[in-house]
Amino acid sequence: DAGVTQSPTHLIKTRGQQVTLRCSPISGHKSVSWYQQVLGQGPQFIFQYYEKEERGRGNFPDRFSARQFPNYSSELNVNALLLGDSALYLCASSLAGDNEQFFGPGTRLTVL
């Protein structure tokens, strides 16, 4: 079975642009969580979706939004990019909200 997949692997954007990151969960998993990991720091929780509903939201500005599709894949959108948004964005899937999470390889976003 395929693990959690994320696309793209790497991305370079300039300040003010918008970006969409994608995540496909493990088959059968209904929950997807998004995390931001700035270099040298631990991951910070952004969102959790379960059964296409937002279940949890971390302390991130409204420029960050996400959604989950009927096939349980998910997109994370970031508008009006800032230099500080440069980070590794990790997606994790689980069967339900607080089950064991399985992580994708991440998308490394660089904002210039």
Added chain:
Amino acid sequence: KNEVEQSPQNLTAQEGEFITINCSYSVGISALHWLQQHPGGGIVSLFMLSSGKKKHGRLIATINIQEKHSSLHITASHPRDSAVYICAAWDSNYQLIWGAGTKLIIKP
């Protein structure tokens, strides 16, 4: 004060040594994760536990709910165990609260 605290922050040991990493949490949790992150970013779930003890190969994780404390042990450590080990706790708002991580280096 962080809701999930790990110690030590950094740990260097010789191959073969017994390793212990500690995690204390102050939030009410439903379960606690131990995760491993290698250079380059990939995160692997090692254990999720809500009580007692779990073992997988040379790794052992324990949790004491009353004391709000968990430990990760590595027996017969090997250089390939070198990584950042992170504990993270599920709170009641479905947020995974992460510790700062323990950077482990095992020297041959």
